[in-house]
Amino acid sequence: MKAYIDKLECSGCLSQEEFALLIENHTPELDEYLFEKSRALRQKYYGNDIYIRGLIEFTNYCKNDCFYCGIRKSNHNASRYRLTKQQILDCCEVGYSLGFRTFVLQGGEDESYTDEILADIIYSIKFLYPDCALTLSIGEKSYDSYKAFFDAGADRYLLRHETADCNHYQKLHPHTMSLENRKQCLYNLKKIGYQVGCGFMVGSPFQTAESLAKDLLFIHELQPQMVGIGPFIPHHDTPFASQAGGTLQQTLFLLGLIRLMIPNVLLPSTTALGTIHPQGREMGILAGANVVMPNLSPVDVRKKYLLYDNKICTGDEAAECRACLQKRMQSIGCSIVVDRGDYKSAE
C-alpha cells in the first residue's frame, strides 16, 4: 500500500482500482505514512499559516430536498430565517475587525434573493472591504447568474459535487437534481474565472470505496483550487436520520490523499470534523488541511442553520471562535494569519 502512496505523490493520480484499494485497506500505520507526506506538502506551499474564512450563513430557506440535509425544504421543523443586506454587512464589519480577509456567503437555494439583490450585496461588500476576498456558496445557478455575481466582485465559489457516482448521486438527492448539472455548474464557474471548490461528505449513506475513488478522479479532472470534505453526520429530521455517520479516520485519510493529489489546494478542516471529535479540526490540519472556516453569523440564527445534529460553536460569538481557533492552531505549531489566503499556484 505504501507504494501506492509513493506513486500518488510522484504522479499526482492513481487508477480508480488503486484508490479504492487504498481506501478499503488503510491502517493506522499507513495513515501516518500518508500524513507525514501530506503535512510536508502543506508546509511547502503554506508554511505554518492557517487561513481563516468568515462564514456568513445568510438564509436557511432552500428549494431543494437533499435527503441528508437538515435545511431541506420538507423539514417543516426547521425554523427559517433570512438576513438582510445590513445584517450581512454587520457580520463583515465584525469579521474585518477580527482579522478576517475572506467572507463566505453561504445559504440554501433561496430564490427570494434575486440576482440583482445578490449582486448588490456582493458589490457592497467588495466596495467596503476592497482588500477582502468574497466566496459564494449558494448552490446551482445559471451561467449568466454566476457571471453577474463574478462581475459584481465575487472571487471564489464553493459547490460540493457531493458524489461523482451517478447512481449514488440519485440516492442522495431527489430526481429534480442531477450530477450532470452539478458538474456543468462547476465547469461554468471555472470558465468564468472563479477560484472553484468542489467536495463531498465522507461516509454518506450508500457510499463505497469505489464511489470515493470516483470522487478523487473527478477532483483530479476538475483541478479545483479548493476542496471541501467533512464527515456525513445524520440530522434527526431527515430521511437519513438513522444512518451511520462518517468516521474521523476515513475523513483524515481522504484529506491526506487530496493534499497529495493537488499539493497546493486550499483544504479546509471543517466544522463537521470538529463536531465528531473534540480535536477533529486540529487533526485535519495535521493530515494536510490548511484552512478553517469559523462562523460569523449572528448568534441568534446560528442554531437554525443546522445541516446536521450537534453542530459545534452555535452558541459562541465570532470573537470567541476566533480566539479559540487561534489557541487550537497554536497548540499544533500553526498560526492563523490576517490574509485573503489565495490559492498559491504551483511553481
Ligand code: 5AD
Ligand atoms: N452532514 C454533513 N455534511 C452535510 N452537508 C449537508 N448536510 C450534511 C450532513 N447531514 C454538507 C453538504 C453541503 C455542505 C454545505 O454541507 O456536503 O454541500
Ligand code: FES
Ligand atoms: Fe467556535 Fe472553538 S471555534 S468555540
